[in-house]
Amino acid sequence: MSVVTDAAAVPVAQVNPVAKLAAAFTIAVGLVLSVDWVSASTALVLEVILLAAMRVPLRSLLNRGAILVFAAALTAVTITLYGEPSGTVHWHFLLITVSDGSITLAVATFLRVLAIALPAVFLFIDTDPTELADGLGQVLRLPARFVLGALAGVRMIGLLGQDWRYLGYARRARGVADHARIRRAAGQAFALLVFAVRRGSMLATAMEARGFGAHPTRTWARPSPFGRREIALIVSGFVIVAVAVTTSVVTGHWNFIGSR
Structure with a gap:
């Protein structure tokens, strides 16, 4: 957990956008591998701690968080009504079947959608498109x-x-x-x-x-620094995924998506 706190030493707006993109992508890939509520809830708690430490504005956290909760809830309702039935069936009507299996899957889906969307949305608060372009060109060396x-x-x-x-x-x-x-x-x-x-x-x-496509003869107007805080943020993403997956495996809730 020390890596997470070290990455949060500066506000989120001061971190290189490439590091934000890498951290969000790492968390998303790690959480997509399994459909279970333990890994998703663990990652969600760690993400909230990380965002709070990175000084994400509370108003933005509440406003955008409410939208994410609403979108995730709609997904959960769909899974509850039309998910694969298993266990005790509580209600059935035409194509709609509410069972223990569909409810469990809906809860896991709800938490997973939140855990994947939360860093993808909040890490890019106040990110200027020009800064992102500078990072993509200078750090990732894109054309x-x-x-x-x-x-x-x-x-x-x-x-x-x-x-x-x-x-x-x-x-x-x-x-x-x-x-x-x-x-x-x-x-x-x-x-x-x-x-x-x-x-x-x-x-x-x-x-x-004006020669905007004449790279590398042209230089970038503004440098895109990539230092220890960016590396710490990316490592924090790996730590969140590792802790979430380990907790899920140890508790016996790991459910690899390829096995379904």
């Missing part, structure tokens, strides 16, 4: 053309809502937005697509003219 193109595309996504509103205002000013809402929405969506393609083409030409 600069791909990284910068993806970053430009993400930056352009935020403009789609504004363009949609402006298109609506223009159509209302021309008097073509007062009837046939479905047809108007389809036409407006097509106009938005055309506008986005044109803007993307202009942006690609401008970036090419």
Whole structure:
């Protein structure tokens, strides 16, 4: 547990996004291997401790946590009603069968969804897309053309809502937005697509003219440091998975997903 506390010495916003991505991926892969409530609940407790120590804002933790709980609950309800029946059957109607086996599987699924989604969501609070692109290009050595193109595309996504509103205002000013809402929405969506393609083409030409794809002759504007705190966070992800899996195996609840 000392590794977890060492990784949490700084706020989550100051950690390299590549380390956050690696830690979240490690936890997700480890928890996917088994469908049992012991490993998921153990990992969930350790993740909450890690996020609290990394100074994740309490308001964000509660707000986003409530959304994750709701989504996981919907999944659990589906598994309860339509999961594989086993043991005592409590209720049956047409295709719906509620049994001990489906309830146990629903609880395990609920906890596993929370345990996988929690680090994936909260480790990326306040993560700037530019910082993530810097990390992907400098730490993982991904092609600069791909990284910068993806970053430009993400930056352009935020403009789609504004363009949609402006298109609506223009159509209302021309008097073509007062009837046939479905047809108007389809036409407006097509106009938005055309506008986005044109803007993307202009942006690609401008970036090419400025040499954004000329790596390695170009340098990165901002360095992407990767030090002990990032390594500690990744190790913390492995520790969480190791403790969760060991606890599940020792208690006899380990249920490898490939054996089902």
